[in-house]
Amino acid sequence: MDxxxxxxxxxxxxxxxxxxxxxxxxxxWFEPYFPEExxxxxxxxxxxxxxxxxxxxxxxxxxxxxxxxxxxxVNLILRGRYDYIxxxxxxxxxxxxxxxxxxxxxxxxxxxxxxxxLPDYTDAPTSKDVVRSxxxxxxxxxxxxxxxxxxxEALDNAIEVYNKxxxxxxxxxxxxxxxxxxxxxxxxxxxxLASQVMDKAEMNQILEKLLDxxxxxxxxxxxxxxxxxxxxxxxxxxxxxxxSLGGNIVIDELDTGSSYFWNETYPQRDRLMALSLRYLGRPxxxxxxxxxxxxxxxxxxxxxxxxxxxxIIAKQIYxxxxxxxxxxxxxxxxxxxxxxxxFERDTGLPEEDTELRLEAFMNMLRPxxxxxxxxxxxxxx
Ligand code: SF4
Numbered sequence: 216m217d218x219x220x221x222x223x224x225x226x227x228x229x230x231x232x233x234x235x236x237x238x239x240x241x242x243x244w245f246e247p248y249f250p251e252e253x254x255x256x257x258x259x260x261x262x263x264x265x266x267x268x269x270x271x272x273x274x275x276x277x278x279x280x281x282x283x284x285x286x287x288x289v290n291l292i293l294r295g296r297y298d299y300i301x302x303x304x305x306x307x308x309x310x311x312x313x314x315x316x317x318x319x320x321x322x323x324x325x326x327x328x329x330x331x332x333l334p335d336y337t338d339a340p341t342s343k344d345v346v347r348s349x350x351x352x353x354x355x356x357x358x359x360x361x362x363x364x365x366x367x368e369a370l371d372n373a374i375e376v377y378n379k380x381x382x383x384x385x386x387x388x389x390x391x392x393x394x395x396x397x398x399x400x401x402x403x404x405x406x407x408l409a410s411q412v413m414d415k416a417e418m419n420q421i422l423e424k425l426l427d428x429x430x431x432x433x434x435x436x437x438x439x440x441x442x443x444x445x446x447x448x449x450x451x452x453x454x455x456x457x458x459s460l461g462g463n464i465v466i467d468e469l470d471t472g473s474s475y476f477w478n479e480t481y482p483q484r485d486r487l488m489a490l491s492l493r494y495l496g497r498p499x500x501x502x503x504x505x506x507x508x509x510x511x512x513x514x515x516x517x518x519x520x521x522x523x524x525x526x527i528i529a530k531q532i533y534x535x536x537x538x539x540x541x542x543x544x545x546x547x548x549x550x551x552x553x554x555x556x557x558f559e560r561d562t563g564l565p566e567e568d569t570e571l572r573l574e575a576f577m578n579m580l581r582p583x584x585x586x587x588x589x590x591x592x593x594x595x596x
Pocket of ligand 1: 282283284285309310311312446447531533534535536537
């Protein structure tokens with residue numbers, strides 16, 4: 216299990232070695248609506264630009280009061296940590312994340328950059344055609360850049376490799392539904408994060424082997440079952456903190472977690488339309504959901520499926536997307552009487568007082584105490 220955590224820590228070395236081995240290009244992406252299959256079919260390695268905290272004295276020149284993931288990403292880009300990336304692509308989504316793309320673009324950090332428009336109203340009647348045509352433009356740009364046509368066969372292969380990866384990750388998440396799961400939330404998060412920076416065919420082989428091994432693994436023991444919801448995370452430190460307090464995050468609803476792989480592409484003759492429908496139909500992040508507010512119901516269904524004792528809602532400081540959406544999530548959880556705890560954090564660990572609130576919340580969820588104390592008290596701690 217440790218190898219997934221190591222992979223995230225050594226993802227830059229992995230990508231550089233991949234380039235040296237294959238002679239291919241690496242494409243960095245920021246938003247989960249980026250159609251990785253197009254880059255993969257063009258022979259590239261798509262990698263998610265992950266945040267990682269380093270001492271930062273240069274970001275202030277470029278942006279003021281952005282959320283910490285974006286600040287950390289900008290810091291990493293300006294320091295040259297991502298200099299092996301040959302191209303950056305961003306998709307219309309969070310404005311802060313778009314600014315990170317702009318910093319890379321303005322500083323000429325890669326020879327290829329592209330902005331892809333994707334409507335916020337994903338269910339509008341014209342959206343699937345708009346996105347299909349945007350994907351066609353990106354396909355053409357990739358072809359011009361690499362000098363190679365992206366064939367139907369290459370696209371079919373990419374769709375199958377990515378679908379297989381999603382199915383394998385779903386199998387791993389399925390194991391977490393067990394009363395006493397065979398893996399911890401921190402382990403699951405490291406697996407999903409590693410999937411976003413590795414060659415998918417290679418990752419699929421590792422996941423197949425892992426699933427065999429997990430069949431014989433001893434359960435991690437009875438722990439308080441928790442769900443993690445909120446802004447994206449880039450490591451498993453929060454999960455590890457929960458585990459140190461006697462809990463286990465058995466399911467998440469994060470853009471860097473389950474939402475990354477939850478739905479597949481259904482093949483059809485028009486491959487680009489199939490991809491358009493897949494990305495528009497993925498679990499919605501707040502900015503693509505403001506007209507419908509379907510996200511709270513998805514969170515509720517996951518919490519039921521994984522029979523959680525409570526929900527942790529962790530928002531990155533200055534994350535306006537989740538700040539705006541949270542009222543709808545809180546409302547639904549209150550209506551359904553699901554205990555939850557909300558706090559803000561940065562890309563590091565929560566502050567000490569947050570840790571105390573987390574501990575108190577978990578203590579209230581211990582068998583026998585929930586009814587005695589009342590979950591709503593947890594909110595006022
Ligand atoms: S969604 Fe929130 S945490 Fe993520 S980049 Fe945007 S503001 Fe930052």
